[in-house]
Amino acid sequence: MSATITVDTGPLARFKRRRALLQLAAVSISLFMAVPIYLIAVAAFSTRDGLNQFPQPLWPKNFGTQTMETFLSSTGIVAGTINSLIVGVSTLIVSFLVGAPAGYALARFTFRGKDAYQLALLFTRALPIVVLSVPLARAFLATGLYDTPLAVTLLHTALSLPTTILITSSVFLGVSADVEEAARIFGCTPAGAFLRVVLPLALPGIAASSIFTFVTSWNEVLGATILTFSQRTLPAQVLTSLADSPLAYRFAGGLVLVIPSLIFIALMRKYLLNMWGTTIR
Amino acid sequence: MSTPHPIPRLSRRSLLAATGGLASAGILSACSGAKTSGGGGATSSSSTVLLSTQFSPVEEKQRFEKILSTFVTDPKTSFNSMAMADFTTQVKSQVDAKKVQFGIAAALHGELTPLADYLEDVDSLVPDAAAAGIGKDLLALGKLGGSTQKYIPWMQASFVVAVNKKALQWLPSGADVTALTYDQYLSWAQAAAKANGKPVFGFPAGPKGLYHRWFQGYLLPSFTGGVITTFTSSEAATAWSWMKDFWAVCNPASTNYDNLQEPMARGEVLVGWDHVARLVQAPKDKPDDWLMVPAPIGPKGLGYMLVVAGMGIPKGGDVATAAKAIRALLQPKVQIEVLRQNAFFPVVKADLPSDLSAPVKMEAEAVAKQTASPKAIVALPPVGLGAKDGELAQVFKDCFREICLQNGDPKTVLGKYTATVTSILDATKVPCWAPDPAMSQCRVG
Incomplete structure (x- = not known):
């Protein structure tokens, strides 16, 4: 005698189906991001003749590094990359040194005009740089800062401070005031409590906000073009040139411009989750 | 699925340390950056910087930097190329702040006109320029409408028509490809589109295309003998109707073409008019497949436009050093x-060498033929309009859009834009420039 045991496979199937759909969604979102970059990469490493073919092959069939080599050897690419990195990292540091204390104050203290202050922060972004360009250039010329990475750093810091302050303030909000008090009780000075307890806990979120700062600075062209002359950042150096160049160079330049910020985002990726985790509840 | 990524404590500490390290490194290094101008030397007393709007494409820039480092050694001259808007901002702000960081501002005639007040008088260089063989008319352009010399001509160019030999099979019988009339050019385009199944003629009407120069220097002078004075004439209406018919058999992707050499190299366009420095790239790989011919001839003649680039010295710059570099650049x-x-092309008297590459040779011959044609009507880019130059160019672009793209009636559209042209001329009060007859203040009609 055999009893048939019926197992309800419904939930399992549903679970499997859901997982498959989730995977599918994840894969298609990844493709949405990755395919354009892949296509640019393929085009950047194709021969110039190959680019004129139609339809274009989706794999590097006409592989050639000549365009890339010519582009990379053109004047100012290496120097521009160095300048961009200097400016990006310095912007990150300066805007953190100025912005984090402001964010901490917004998170921990209530003071008169706090809301107005938060709103006023965003006004720096409301004024387009085009309007400011000539006065800015003149001011920097007059102070002798013109044509230095420091000038661009200062401008980029001003541009990124609002986001830095607002993001760090929500990150500090996520760090419980209790742990800070506990640190004080066990003998920390206020500064010590901040440095030893609050900062390490808030660091992941701050690191994530640095992605914004770095990428903003890396991608900013207009201000960098106005404030520099012979010490330009990479986008300022190549962007106008690329717009007038043959298609092949646009692909090569596009790839070179996108890779460093991708690397930076990849490095900071794991902290990103933490930022959204503490701010959106 | 939803396990949060554990972030080890140690890595936070090390990240903090790394940030600190980077902080000191970054702040220290922010004091001095890396130099991105190329060509000659740095900014010491025996060197100068040539700031230009020309040669911005990657390869052109490299080649010009090489020319500078080979031929212009005293003073050493480095090259810095910028888009027009940035160029204007840089010149203005540096001159205003009295801290000029470059020696020579080199740009197209129309780009230097709005900067006249920011340029030093260079009358002292005129004898040298004349001795080098720069023509009187060309030199006079450098006065920018004033009484003193503001720039010394640097180089010139023009626009011609490039033809892929494949398209010759549809050429109307009896037509000479080196001396086409506008009617023949149109019927050629029509026959080619019909036989080929899709248009093979192109027109650089992209956002950065130079097509306004086609109206200002080619179409209108050839049909009307003028540009501004004849703006509303019945000949002008005929010219625009021609344009409408021609547009109907142009590759419709033309509104995306900033230049024609790439669509030509891809084979999308077989015949087209564009700037020589752009067209010269099209026959590079297969020079035997290509011809370059003068622009078509209209009822009034062969209108063509002269493009002139000049070199000026910014006010407050190092005049002596810059003048030396300008003289060096004028050597044949x-x-x-x-x-x-x-x-x-050279602006000075120079014998063209026989060993030019095939595309350049083709181009030089077409330009020479165009200039030497007995029917030639030379047109200049607007003289003395200053910042309004762009507004006038926009009028022609707008006319093109309304007449050709939106199928407007030429007479009506021209009438509508007369007021705009008049207001530009009233604001500037300039005398007419070629091909319009000289009169004290240029007026429509």
Whole structure:
């Protein structure tokens, strides 16, 4: 005698189906991001003749590094990359040194005009740089800062401070005031409590906000073009040139411009989750 | 699925340390950056910087930097190329702040006109320029409408028509491809589109295309003998109707073409008019497949436009050093090298060498034929309009859009834009420039 045991496979199937759909969604979102970059990469490493073919092959069939080599050897690419990195990292540091204390104050203290202050922060972004360009250039010329990475750093810091302050303030909000008090009780000075307890806990979120700062600075062209002359950042150096160049160079330049910020985002990726985790509840 | 990524404590500490390290490194290094101008030396007393709007494409820039480092050694001259808007901002702000960081501002005639007040008088260089063989008319352009010399001509160019030999099979019988009339050009385009199944003629009407120069220097002078004075004439209406018919058999992707050499190299366009420095790239790989011919001839003649680039010295700059570099750039061998490498023609008297590359040779012959034609009507870019130059160009672009793209009636559209042209002229009060007859203040009609 055999009893048939019926197992309800419904939930399992549903679970499997859901997982498959989730995977599918994840894969298609990844493709949405990755395919354009892949296509640019393929085009950047194709021969110039190959680019004129139609339809274009989706794999590097006409592989050639000549365009890339010519582009990379053109004047100012290496120097521009160095300048961009200097400016990006310095912007990150300066805007953190100025912005984090402001964010901490917004998170921990209530003071008169706090809301107005938060709103006023965003006004720096409301004024387009085009309007400011000539006065800015003149001011920097007059102070002798013109044509230095420091000038661009200062401008980029001003541009990124609002986001830095607002993001760090929500990150500090996520760090419980209790742990800070506990640190004080066990003998920390206020500064010590901040440095030893609050900062390490808030660091992941701050690191994530640095992605914004770095990428903003890396991608900013207009201000960098106005404030520099012979010490330009990479986008300022190549962007106008690329717009007038043959298609092949646009692909090569596009790839070179996108890779460093991708690397930076990849490095900071794991902290990103933490930022959204503490701010959106 | 939803396990949060554990972030080890140690890595936070090390990240903090790394940030600290980077902080000191970054702040220290922010004091001095890396130099991105190329060509000659740095900014010491015996060197100068040539700031230009020309030669911005990657390869052209490299070739010009090489010319500078080979031929212009005293003073050493480095090259810095910028888009027009940035160029204007840089010149203005540096001159205003009295801290000029470059020696020579080199740009197209129309780009230097709005900067006249920011340029030093260079009358002292005129004898040298005249001795080098720069024509009187060309030199006079450098006065920018004033009484003193503001720039010294640097190089010149024009626009011609490039033809892929494949398209010759549809050429109307009896037509000479080197002396086409506008009617023949149109019927050729129509026959080619019909036989080929899709248009093979192109027109650089992209956002950065130079098509306004087609109206200002080619179509209107050829049909009407003028540009501004004849703006509303019945000949002008005929010219625009011609344009409408021609547009109907142009590759419709033309509104995306900033230049024609790439669609030509891809085979999308077989025949087209564009700037020589751009067209010269099209026959590079297969010069035997291509011809370059003068622009078509209209009822009034063969209108063509002269493009002139000049070199000025910014106010407050190092005049002596810059003047030396300008003289060096006017040497025939340097000018020939610019033609050889970057397809801009000498302004000085220079014998063209016989060993030019095939595309450059083709181009030089077409330009020579165009200039030497007994029917030639030379047109200049607007003289003395200053910042309004762009507004006038926009009028022609707008007319093109309304007449050809939106199928407007030429007479009505021209009438509508007369007021705009008049207000530009009233604001500037300039005398007419070629091909319009000289009169004290230029007026429509």
